[in-house]
Amino acid sequence: MNDLQLSPEFHVEFARGGRSDSGSIHHVKRHKLGGWITTPVALFFITDARIPAEGFFPHKRLDLFVSDKRLVSKPEWLAGILFEALRKRGAIGEPAWLEWHVAKSLDGKPYGEIFDFD
16 A cells, blocks of 8 residues: 655555556545544546557556545546656556546445444
8 A cells, every 4th residue: 555645635545556556535634633534535546548449559547536526626636636646656657648537426235244233
């Protein structure tokens, strides 16, 4: 696991793993005693272009999926500083396609017992 500080308000946790790297971005709110509260606001994925239309010219893709527009009012800004931070860390380089999305969780359900309330 790798950590990056994008700005005083945004912190990144990401994992590197072969053809696909991924991570999450958390909004950070600090309080006066020195602690902080984090809220997950986005997920991102770095992949190789694999479908023929994209794969003709080899490049990487960085897809950012923002889940909290209240805390990330400008997804394009967050995508840009994420790209630069990952580039400096050597996780992505040019040529690359950067794309941002706004995603909303619709619903979910467990399969098997994933919560232990005993």
